[in-house]
Amino acid sequence: MTDEQKPKRRVGRVVLRLLGVLLLCVVVLGGVLVYRAVTLPSRQIAAAPVPRLALDETAVAQRLADAVRIQTVSTPAGDAAGEKEAFTEFRSLLAKNYPRVHAQLSPQLINDCALVFRWEGANASAKPVLLMSHMDVVPGEVPFASRKWTHPPFGGVIADGYIWGRGTWDDKAGVIGILEAAELLLAENHKPARTTYFSFGCDEEVLGQRGAIKVVEAFEKQGVRFAWVLDEGFAVTHNLIPGLQGPATLIGLAEKGYFTIELSVDGAGGHSSTPPRETPIGILSNAIARLEQQQMPARMPRTMVQMFDALTPEMPFGQKIILANRWLFDPLITRSFLGSAATAASVRTTTAPTMMNAGVKENVLPQGASAIVNFRLRPGDTSADVLAHVDRVIADPRIKVKAVAPPTEASRESTIAGEGFQTLARTSRQIFPDAVVAPGLVLGATDSRFFERIADDVYRFMPIRIHAQDVVRFHGIDERISVEGHADGVRFYRQLLLNIR
Ligand SMILES: [Zn+2]
Structure with a gap:
């Protein structure tokens, strides 16, 4: 063996040892995940069976x-x-x-x-x-x-x-x-x-x-x-x-809460042949687009966590291994919930622009524009949180925000x-x-x-x-x-x- 080969071998040994440790970690982690999944007891309560009542x-x-x-x-x-x-x-x-x-x-x-x-x-x-x-x-x-x-x-x-x-x-x-x-x-x-x-x-x-x-x-x-x-x-x-x-x-x-706001912006009006750089329609559209892009943060409400606790032991092994290890997979689960509209609604306050109103004639600049946005409040979020979120996301003092009706907060x-x-x-x-x-x-x-x-x-x-x-x-x-x-x-x-x- 030459002197040059010695350090190379040493490096090789270190790499091997690191790989070994890594493999061990993976095996241990896998073992923990599987163990937690297979030992999860059912949470279904026992109930004495009752005879099926005869009915006309x-x-x-x-x-x-x-x-x-x-x-x-x-x-x-x-x-x-x-x-x-x-x-x-x-x-x-x-x-x-x-x-x-x-x-x-x-x-x-x-x-x-x-x-x-x-x-x-x-x-x-x-x-x-x-x-x-x-x-x-x-x-x-x-x-x-x-x-x-x-x-x-x-x-x-x-x-x-x-x-x-x-x-x-x-x-x-x-x-x-x-x-x-x-x-x-x-x-x-x-x-x-x-x-x-x-x-x-x-x-x-x-x-x-x-x-x-x-x-x-x-x-x-x-x-x-x-x-x-x-x-x-x-x-x-x-x-x-x-x-x-x-x-x-x-x-x-x-149950989720219900809160509707109106966004409005004033304009100077005028002829469409000499439009300003920004019109009420453009300003409002930008604000709506920002609200759609930056949604209220997603987080599992306690009720959803308890739903998983009850359902996980009843799931097939593949799903159980994920759901029984929410300490590791929670971000993954929440992200998969956000993947569809129906499940996303369970983990965050939803933002739904439902109406828009501006302009009366094709060659006249509008004097203003307004839009209605309906929020369904997740337990844990309040209508005040929504207003703060809307202000922060829109960040445009030209847009006035007001509640259309008193909010119904999410239930306890x-x-x-x-x-x-x-x-x-x-x-x-x-x-x-x-x-x-x-x-x-x-x-x-x-x-x-x-x-x-x-x-x-x-x-x-x-x-x-x-x-x-x-x-x-x-x-x-x-x-x-x-x-x-x-x-x-x-x-x-x-x-x-x-x-x-
Ligand atoms: Zn009903």
């Missing part, structure tokens, strides 16, 4: 079909032709079909609009619970729909194993499901452990100013405060969560440790044993947002099965619910009423 499913379906036939389409003022009469007729139908509920649970009409029932519980000192739904629906016709309904939207047709029509899901299956369950239990002289209220809104689809808000005010006046509230929101979802083999019962712990995130979530999860495991239970973040708004101030926890779930391809039926064409699915909803509400402690 056809009769139950018929009563929902009857409810669908009454056109309870709501308008903000509640004064459209025939609107008041429709709601009166709807309440008469309920009174006729659920006589025990109406005789024993002291029905109360709030603000000539919403319907509230009270079922005295065995333990008078326990905080009551509240089950909600709404009686109103959106119109049957859908603007720009490419096809017609298979059965008329208010026909109440039962065909091919389904009840068809507007409101079958949203939200009359809830109203009818709760009343069917209560009627059954009253026939058995059941008394709930806690006082249980039902509240059925009358204008949820047009923001709930005559219904839900007035119900909350009435409860406040009586000093009623709830342990927990259940309203619509999520469902038993099929093929909605990528990778998950079976269905998932998603229980909404929170309800707990999964409390009695409410546990009762809902247990009931789901009993009635939908094939579905795993997980928390979820609701992207739209429900009447339940008003009830936060009089409830410890608010949950958002309807006991119906929804397949991914059915989601377009909400507020769309061919809304329907299967006869069996509706009966399972009744079974769920009945079991829930039995399970309330």
Whole structure:
């Protein structure tokens, strides 16, 4: 060996040793990732199975079909032709079909609009619970729909194993499901452990100013405060969560907020033959483009983290190894969420420019320009955060920013440790044993947002099965619910009423 070869060999040995260490690190890291994935215990709670309740499913379906036939389409003022009469007729139908509920649970009409029932519980000192739904629906016709309904939207047709029509899901299956369950239990002289209220809104689809808000005010006046509230929101979802083999019962712990701003800029006007370097349209367009490029920061809300905690043990190995190691892969997961509009909305406040207005004539410079931008607030972000973000991103004093209406902040995130979530999860495991239970973040708004101030926890779930391809039926064409699915909803509400402690 020559003297020149010696250092070369030494370098070779060091490189080899480094490679060895690197390999060892990779093996150890791989081992940690796999270990964490395979040892992850299921978080699904055990629930004693219950026998499937025998029901006259056809009769139950018929009563929902009857409810669908009454056109309870709501308008903000509640004064459209025939609107008041429709709601009166709807309440008469309920009174006729659920006589025990109406005789024993002291029905109360709030603000000539919403319907509230009270079922005295065995333990008078326990905080009551509240089950909600709404009686109103959106119109049957859908603007720009490419096809017609298979059965008329208010026909109440039962065909091919389904009840068809507007409101079958949203939200009359809830109203009818709760009343069917209560009627059954009253026939058995059941008394709930806690006082249980039902509240059925009358204008949820047009923001709930005559219904839900007035119900909350009435409860406040009586000093009623709830342990927990259940309203619509999520469902038993099929093929909605990528990778998950079976269905998932998603229980909404929170819902996003709603905030709309107007951006405006003034201009000098004048003839289009001598335009200034920048026009109101150009200035405003720049601002909008900047808002689209620089979105509010993405971060998993606590509810989403808890959703992963519940779903990860149920995932196939490939996904489990990523999701069980969020300490390492969190940036990757968040980035993949940002890849699609539907999932991005779960991890950040969304920015949606929806309207723009400027100019009146092709050869006249506009005196000004304005635009509307709608934000959906992620829990953790406030409307004040949005305004600060907009100011910073636009950074142009020529643009005036103002709120169009008072914001609806994102809701609180309800707990999964409390009695409410546990009762809902247990009931789901009993009635939908094939579905795993997980928390979820609701992207739209429900009447339940008003009830936060009089409830410890608010949950958002309807006991119906929804397949991914059915989601377009909400507020769309061919809304329907299967006869069996509706009966399972009744079974769920009945079991829930039995399970309330
Ligand atoms: Zn609804």
